[in-house]
Amino acid sequence: MRSVEVHSPKRRWTEKRKESLAGYIFVSPFFILFAIFGLFPMLFSFYLGFQKWNGLGEMEYVGFQNFVFVMKDPVFWKALSNTIIIGVLGTVPQLIVGIFLAFALNSALVKFQSAFRAAFFLPYVTSTVAVAIIFGVIFSNQDFGLANVFINAIGLDGVNWQTNEWGVKIAIAVMVFWRWLGYNTIIYLAGMQGIPNDLYEAATIDGATVWQKIRFITIPMLKPIIIFTVFLSTIGSLQLFTEPLVFLGGSMREEGITVVLYLWREAFSNMAFGTASASAIILFFIIIIFATVNSLLVNKLSK
Missing domain, CATH: 1.20.5 (Single alpha-helices involved in coiled-coils or other helix-helix interfaces)
Structure with missing residues (x-):
């Protein structure tokens, strides 16, 4: 056995x-x-966030005093408004243009698609500091700055981009737009490649225009990806730090200061780590609120 x-x-x-x-x-x-x-x-x-600490000495419990100080500080509200304005100027056009670029790259009429995809994605892998330095030259306050050259060519006076209220915001928003456009375009392109081509062929036979194809086929099919990119873009825009820091040369002027720059200044310039932490906590809840509202709006508009 x-x-x-x-x-x-x-x-x-x-x-x-x-x-x-x-x-x-x-x-x-x-x-x-x-x-x-x-x-x-x-x-x-x-x-x-509930302590008073300069980074070296003993901590002192102060309760909600840090939060009260931040909420009453007009510079914080200025930083928050700057962050929202720059985020809207740099993010909304970026997502809209990204869909159209992805649609063009997904079209059979465009040649050398691989080269174009690499070219659009290249800004994303470029160093943020290098991008900020280059755009600092483009948006130079001098008349020989590239942006002012174009403005002077159409008969307008040059703009002092680093001190002008809207000039700072536009310059930083253009920087954000240029750097992240290719990233979102590639994400949309990946989603479009999963859409059956039969839908576009049927729409072409029915006489649909390019805009109708994008509106009634592409956007509804990309709904989950659009919500995803809106969520990431909202978080990224509210955490804007390197671009304004390098562009302003560390001056942190109120025209371009963002919330993250504000808390960075509180921590490493004013040595008020409790206030900086309170700012970070407030920013954390602001990000949750904005990301949730944006996701709900996109979800509702794309139905």
Whole structure:
């Protein structure tokens, strides 16, 4: 008779646990690094929001005083309005133009599609500091700045882009638009490639125009992706930091200061880490509100 080898439940459970342990070990570096550099700073910021601390001395519990100070500070509200205006100027046109560019790149009439896709995506992988420096030259206050050259060519006076109230916002918004346009275009293009071509062919036979194809086929089919890009763009615009910092040369003038620049100034210029943390917490809830409202609006408009 053949002997039958019997594995005990205890042994099988041990082998299963070993396999699970190996998997946890492989993924553990991400969670360890996230806990150290992501989760801990976030939790510590919530703790600092209720403390008065200059970064060196002892902490002093002050309750909601930091939040009251931030909410009463007119510079914070100026920073918030700047952030919203720059975000709208740089994000809304970016998403609209991105859909049309993706539609063009997805068309069979466009040649060298791979080259165009790489060219549009290139600004996204370019260093933000380098982009800010280049646009700082383009929007130079001098008459030889490229933007002022075009303005003077049409008979208008040059703009002092770094001190003018709307000049600063437009310059930074153009910078954001240029850098993120290709990123959203590629995302929309990937979504369009999943739309059956039969729909476009049927629309062409029925005499639909390009705009009708985009309105009644492309946009409804891209609804989840549009919501995704609106969500990411909202978060990104409210966290704007590097572009205005480099463009303004670290001056943090009120014409171009953003909320993140405001909390950065409170932390590393005024050494008020409690106020900076309170600003970060307020910004956290503002991002949640704006992202939720934008998602609901896009969801409603795309029905």
